[in-house]
Amino acid sequence: MEGNTSARNETFALIGPGRAGTTIGLALLELGWHAVSVAGRAPDAPSTTSAAACLGADASLVTDAGRGANLVIVATPDRAIEAAARAAALSFEPDALVLHLAGSKGLDVFSALIDVRGDVRVGALHPLQAFPSATMGIERLRGAWAAVAGDPQATELACALGLRPFELADSERAQYHAAAVVASNHLVALLGQVERLAAAIGVPFEAFAPLVRSSVADAFGIGPARALTGPVARGDLATVEQHLATLDPGERDAYRTLAREVARLTGRRDHALDRLLDDMRAATGGTIDLEET
Numbered sequence: 001m002e003g004n005t006s007a008r009n010e011t012f013a014l015i016g017p018g019r020a021g022t023t024i025g026l027a028l029l030e031l032g033w034h035a036v037s038v039a040g041r042a043p044d045a046p047s048t049t050s051a052a053a054c055l056g057a058d059a060s061l062v063t064d065a066g067r068g069a070n071l072v073i074v075a076t077p078d079r080a081i082e083a084a085a086r087a088a089a090l091s092f093e094p095d096a097l098v099l100h101l102a103g104s105k106g107l108d109v110f111s112a113l114i115d116v117r118g119d120v121r122v123g124a125l126h127p128l129q130a131f132p133s134a135t136m137g138i139e140r141l142r143g144a145w146a147a148v149a150g151d152p153q154a155t156e157l158a159c160a161l162g163l164r165p166f167e168l169a170d171s172e173r174a175q176y177h178a179a180a181v182v183a184s185n186h187l188v189a190l191l192g193q194v195e196r197l198a199a200a201i202g203v204p205f206e207a208f209a210p211l212v213r214s215s216v217a218d219a220f221g222i223g224p225a226r227a228l229t230g231p232v233a234r235g236d237l238a239t240v241e242q243h244l245a246t247l248d249p250g251e252r253d254a255y256r257t258l259a260r261e262v263a264r265l266t267g268r269r270d271h272a273l274d275r276l277l278d279d280m281r282a283a284t285g286g287t288i289d290l291e292e293t
Helices: 019-030 046-055 078-091 107-116 134-141 152-160 170-200 205-222 237-246 249-266 271-279
Strands: 011-015 034-039 058-060 071-074 097-100 121-127 145-150 164-167
Touching (some): 011 078, 019 034, 019 046, 019 121, 078 097, 097 107, 121 152, 145 170, 152 164, 170 205, 170 249, 237 249
Parallel strands (some): 011 071, 145 164
Antiparallel strands (some): 121 145
């Protein structure tokens, strides 16, 4: 496949009509590809018919999904990739590329498929980006990074979509996906705590947006360690102690866990801070009891 995929009349099928698969499908349409089918739980399932209409394709059974497609995108939940590929195996065209979009799975999920269809090619392409909707996903694809594996066409597709591909072995997938979860899900959960703490004192959540954006920019601009500010970084135990005393008990665990990560990032050991965070009581003076009753 040439880098400019619009020069060829390529066809694709989508198994799993979710946001990620539909986003990639829409991006392929913009490159001149043609969608031949979309398969989901059932041909008449709302998610299947909606994605099929969006891509201008027929809604089909999974067992028929690959007919007439040069590329088959398996965009099901991670746990269903192997079963979906196996169910559709007999419909795949010879030399078709079967590609999944999961971050946590490697090429091993296609082992059963290869056993019965050794004439197809397999690959993985995981865009390192969040897709709240297919429309927003299209806007976010270009410039995002992507983990690729398998057939070289996976890398070529990533480049054609405006992604920045890097190769990732199956053995590295779990740790890579864990990092992605921390970067996205855990970060959002942490901002959820900010929202709760701010709401309790009547401060708008939006007030923290400039601080969050500048902190993230600093972390990627000068590195996380140099970007650190705040009481743990400067060894201000009295302020940390005051925070723990003030926080609702249900909010303390997240604060303590992340404070430990800040301490680790500083590269120095502070035993007084360790005791404060581990024991939930004041490390200096012992005058404030933070134990839950």
